[in-house]
Amino acid sequence: MRDSNEPFEIAKEKLVSILESCKGKTLGQVDKSNVFAKTVVNPKITGIAGDVIEQSVIGYPADSKQRPDLSVSGIETELKTTGLIKNKDKKLTPKEPVSITAVSLDKIASQTFDTSFFWHKIAHLLFVYYLYVRKNGEKVVPASGYADFPILDYQFYEFNETDKAILKNDWEIVRNHIADLQSKYSAEELEKYYPLIHSTVKKDLMFIDIAPRYPNNPRFRFKKNLIEKIIDEKFGKHLEELPVRYSKYSEIDSKCHQLASTFAGKSIEEIIELLHLEKPKKVNKALAETIIIRMFDGKSKNFIDVELFRSIGLTCKTITMNKKGGKTEDTKMFKIDFDEFNEENKVDYEDSSIYDYFINHQFLFMCLEEPYKDAPLLECKFLGFKRVLLDTEQIASSASRTWKRIEFLIENNLVENVPVLGKDGKQRITPKTGVPMFAPNFPKSTEEIVFVRGSGTDASKKPVCLNGVEMYAQYIWILGSFLVDYLSKFPYL
16 A cells, blocks of 8 residues: 555656557546546536546545655656646647645755755656647636646656756745744744745746745745746757856846946947847847847847746846936837637636736846937947836736726727827828828727737738727837836846
8 A cells, every 4th residue: 555655656667658648638538537526516626637647547646745746667756737728829838837835934944955845846847738728718617627628748857957056046045035034033923924925035036936825835836937948848949048057137137237337338239239240121129139148148039039038037128218317118018919808718817918928027128328319229328237027016907907908898899990199189190101090999008007009010901800990910018107217216237
């Protein structure tokens, strides 16, 4: 009989054979132990997919021990049954962050990384991937609906030394913060501070975050960006590795400080020449990503193609200010995926791309100053870098209202093109064509900090059609005056 304090023993060859036989089958088809029966009396039960893989596929009962689930040919291995979704580009991405283990508030201060429950759990991992699909306009799939989800594949995974160093630093940040709290406050006072661990350490964590579950112990979990990196490795997407390894944000910040010391005060055109970059035929804000990557001795054009930046969820943006430090323009953030509002793919706000963008990413702002009003980007002077989170209450509230307004308009067939008005209240005219300007009635900069604005170069080409209304591609923007004021609160790196 299995000792409940020991992981379930299984030979790797047998386990591989079992998992191979499940690929392509649904969770319902492999549920030989009838795990889904409990969804009849508890339709909102969580973790049903993991229960099926554990109990029906591999054949062991679930438990909550702070040790790995399996012993695979003598190697203790943690099983993570992970739901994937397909985004608008048909790319597989994780449905949510992956929970690891509770933060042991009473023990972590005396542990080292190598002896911690956290590392013990993740040193050897087994991911089993299933495809999460909403249908018939479901906002949330009931537990019974998981029976229709197909099992995609599985992956044995171990972190390389570079990634282990990042995980170690992340864990030590959490441990040291908890140890510091415990050295300063009484047990009663700690009850006020433990719920704040997540928000206090978030800015410095690269691969993990803390799920705030107090009064239950908060939990360690992998960020979605790290899981995306692991999935990329499984399904064959290769990202550029920078020649220098960075295992903590303080090292990235230090590099940015060094770069600012070298390049601050120089124009973008001068920086391009110093970095031996080819001047692009079309100059836009995306050029900043290429410049920063080259500053870090990389060769890619976009942050998303660099392993480090992709895996830690670091996003590059530029902000241009006038000589008085005021705003010159609003800041474009990302393109809206309207598939999220379709009946077949509809998501709740907490599962939306706009929520993920502001909650799960950090932003490295390349700050510029224009030498005169409306100066071209190449003439703008580089001031330095600022690394910030954009998860403030003001931004979060505005983003939520904007998303829900789009949802309401689409659901009720109320989307329409309305005249674009100038400061004088008159309809604006497209300069090149003389055609009156129209835009969909989504939240605008006069209404929200986080608002919607279209982008296109040809008025005759409007690729998006909603409720029969043709429009340019639509983007989420942040109000420039708000962003300049917000960034002014942070020092340059």
